[in-house]
Amino acid sequence: MNPSPEFKRVPVSGLDVERVRADFPILKLRVNGKPLVYLDNAASSQMPQPVLDRWIRYQTTQHSNIHRAVHYLSETATAEYEGARGKLAAFINAKEEREVIFTSGTTDAINLVAHSYGRTFIGPGDEIVLTTLEHHANIVPWQMVAEEKGARLRVVPVNDRGELIFDEYLNLLGPRTRLVGVGHVSNALGTINPVREMIAAAHERGIPVLVDGAQAAPHMPLDMQALDCDFYAFSGHKMFGPTGIGVLYGKAAWLEKMQPYKGGGDMILSVTFEKTVFNVIPGKFEAGTPPIAAAITLGAAADYIAGIGLERIHAHETDLLDYATDQVNRMPGVRIVGTAEKKAAVLSFVVDGVHPHDVGTLLNEEGVAVRTGHHCAQPVMQRFGIPATSRASFAFYNTHSEVDALVAGIRKVQKVLG
């Protein structure tokens, strides 16, 4: 089967992919004797050389602890760390830099809100509205709060395409709803949820909204002020930065009202054994020495992405997803799970009669890296009546020929195990 002619290497996005790829040393790797085809970006993305260099430059010329001493290195590290906060604030168009809290990742950011907002503002009989599409990281922390407080979870269902049913969402918003938690983009299916409309509807009823943006941050322009969400969480390592760092954006008005999450240094103004006065935001939520190098490197990743341009990235990935969707749809015995009208660069699929783990292992033999399993989204799998899927997820450095390698790999899977 030939690739459909209408998709043949049309540079719709104007993105010079080969030039971009040259920035990513790991993409030159060979796996099992084949060129690496890295299609597991929704799990974790790769770091480009300028971002890697930033880490080295920090550790070799700027490192010390922050917010502490008066010596040169401490002041430099503090300035760079706070500079990174500024870069991230600009990246998401936050109104104020102090609304950006560095966390260890999306999971940590959501747990912060569950702890600091949940334990104060959620009580017995209250309700937390989540969706079927949520990653476990946006389910379990709320389940823990609900159990502790005697609150309950309400869940927005999805249709067969994997889109949230908006009317059902509206029906779930009630006088006891204390929070809406929704993923911006489904990690398992790629569905882009109508978060702006969901936030507006919640705000009409005075309900705050947390958006899990882990899968959105690397793929589309983010604007906290336009979105008007109360909280937004995302991870560094999914946006070409390092692991161990992430961001919680929170409206200052909320963050000021919330109790600290962890106790320790940096989150205090003064401590006696009788009383501790907490620091102002963002310091209040950054107890202990933070991952300074990771935060600064994440700032460099935000710069790198901005340098390419998220509009161009989005256009390139949409083109890639359309091409991949078309190619996979042409394959008998392969079914795409998640066919929402609005999707980000995720292609979840099942091969008739073949377990996803076998698909993953056989694709690996061809150098193609996909994720197989339930993607930490078991309720999504239950909704579609499957234990697992194989998932190809794209970044701006992926190419049409890598999609072709995926398709050829799936064909081999069918030949071997069909």
Place this chain on the structure above:
Amino acid sequence: MADTKQLYQEVILDHNRKPRNWGVLPDATHRAEGHNPLCGDHLTVTLRLRDAMVDAVNIQGESCAICKASASMMTMAVKGKSRDDAERMVQEFRDFATGQLEPAGPHHLGRLTVFAGVRDLPPRVKCAILPWHTLHAALNDQASTTTEAEADPVHAPMGNA
């Protein structure tokens, strides 16, 4: 000659396509369900012990190719063996799959060394072990078992479950 590092050897593909001793034994004396919650694999092992011998053993379930082939070859390997010999094979297969026992032996695994490929693929070790783990549970009158938590066959100490 086939590359022994390769996981999907012809014999494995054959057992996946046509699993032997498939179904549930109507007159089983022992039975256990095995479950891998991470991938949804589940397997039922039914067997008939007579005079401490594995007189018959069947498998049935839904799983990946590695798990199904391992189950099928397991039934052939332990049928007619004493209970103690079957348990020894469980131990040996587990050690073999986790890299603690070399294919060259000494062991009693015979053709089962065809699964050598999983030794290089840690996430797939549990797929190959699940049937054996479930057999062990059945032999020890444990109704169900899972590949996770304390029951994790990769880490759990052997012995009566």
